[in-house]
Amino acid sequence: MHIDEQTALRTLRRMVQFDSRTETESESAVIDWVLAEMTDLGLETHRQEVGPDRYNAIGVWRGTGGGRSLLFNGHVDTNPLTEGWTVDPWGGIVDDEFIYGLGVSNMKAGCSSYLEAVRNLHQRGLRPEADVVLTFVVGELQDGVGTRKLVEDGWRADYFVNCEPTDVTAMTAHAGALTFEIEFVGDTRHMSKREEAADALAAAADAVPVINTMTFSNAADANAEHVNRAHVGVVGAGLGRDLLATRPPQVADVARLSGSARYGRGQTPESALADLRAVVDDVCRKHPGVRASVRPKNRDGGLAMDKPFFVDRHTPIVTALNNAYRTVRGADQPTGAIRPYCFYGSDASLLQHGAGMTGVVCGPGGKYNTMPNERVEITDYLDMIRIHQHTINTITGLR
Template identity: 30%
Template structure:
């Protein structure tokens, strides 16, 4: 018989909550919290058919409140899995399961802490709030919907995978869509058309050059400059038609000194410069709809902030020295900040975060439960 904390992790890993299918997991977590006697439990529709789940343990009074935030949605599983992604198992000190690193281990750890408190004889003075959010990959839509529904607090801890190091700073991102325009024609009369794929070619080359010349201020916790990935390109309809449209999407990961709106302007200026030497180029630059659903702004909070020092003390109480490390990806600390809630991040899991045969060290899962529990004790008194 396995212990309740590991069983809870097995239960959440067995539920397929692939991006867009979060409902079953949200309903499972809501049912569990109600069975434990959590005071306020609510399913909040963050998007049609995609609920987030909030739970609140009301404090006895006079203490500060704390959110434990984790997302339910996971990425699609790779066909390279050598084991069943939704039949979790432990092997050689690792727990395997789809989405365990990003980020079911941390989300379940937060839920395990909620169970500890709700089923104990003592209540902290401040409220403890669980946020199990859907639509994270849309840019924190689930977190914002739970905050709008009243599941807010004085501070928050997010649990994105950082190998149980404390993250107080992370990169932002600009998801851009560039479209070049031409004129359709048949191959036999191609001189009467304008090939939008061909006019996209200098744009692609210029984007790769732009990655190395964007202005930014180096950050000691985030080595290197901005990173650019050209993710998709689509153009044309048939092999014998001159394409009148070509669309490219890219992801540019930014430093805290950079602003996504400024980066978009830099790309527009780059294309204007290209047009002076090749007047055939007609192009538009837009943020993708996926970015607009939740702008991926950079985040930073001072290490000396109250929530940061509290979490550091919570780590120390587990017998481990706290380690601070910058986060290369985006987190829901941004929407929390936009609601006036300071946050830090700490959770188990290592790069590449989502991969075939995904795993988390069992010891790190157990440690993060203790870190979250210690944080509640220290913060909420």
């Protein structure tokens, strides 16, 4: 299907030029711009309040009757700015291969791709038979508060496409997430008598490589096993519960590890914690006198992004996406629990478990995600627009 490539690039450049770092005053400025763009297209628009001075943008391209409705989902908030950039993070710079910018991969290229897909179809005078719903949310990086609000206010469709960056692969499964903390408690001595001590730090240090290579029990299938991973990212140790660091000559009697677990269907936060406890207990047996506790650190209550996402690859939305990819690129689309993206969380989990919807995760960008000089390949972005158009045609019907 034909697209206006220059307009598509201008749209993405403009989105990048908004500094929409999560939970900042300027986060919703891009929302107002998107609402204006959708209004100009003649879409029904909604400015949905998420919190004080925070809004989602929702556009509805009303269908004529028939077909199956389709909802696109993406977030406009971005990660913080890191060191190491050599281009303007908000310049919307384009060269022969890439478009650069903070959040262009995660995930403004995805958001722009479905806006442009609808723009091009609309400008050709086409209409969907069923509704096409475009959602642009804030606060995905804060446990999905924007999409939570969509779900709570009753926004639904027959199918959804979440456009998180997957390098245009079809991700049909990704992990659930659990944040954990492990505390080791031993018995201190001066280093001159360390043989008499129970060294909490030594036990914690031994636990790290074991945790970082473990998998979890009760996986429902190969996909669930494929998304298993645990990682310790924070280590602290010292004297007492406050981890006092004023006495390096003494053996640490308290050490803490903080990390995250990723697990699939058939596995739960409770079963992952049980597996972690078994591993930690085994480490403690090698360090007499050291005891340990394992506890979750996830937020309490409400819908959670901690549940694994899964969709059968033979579901109509997946086959529609696969066929669209084959039409655009002349090859089979990689489909499944695609690494490394299957270790991420996404709002697809909220749409599936909170709204009861069936969908798939597919978007441009990924390999240059959340890094200095974040960028997206222009060909991937433009092909994503074409793939969305074909998917809309298959799911909703166009005339």
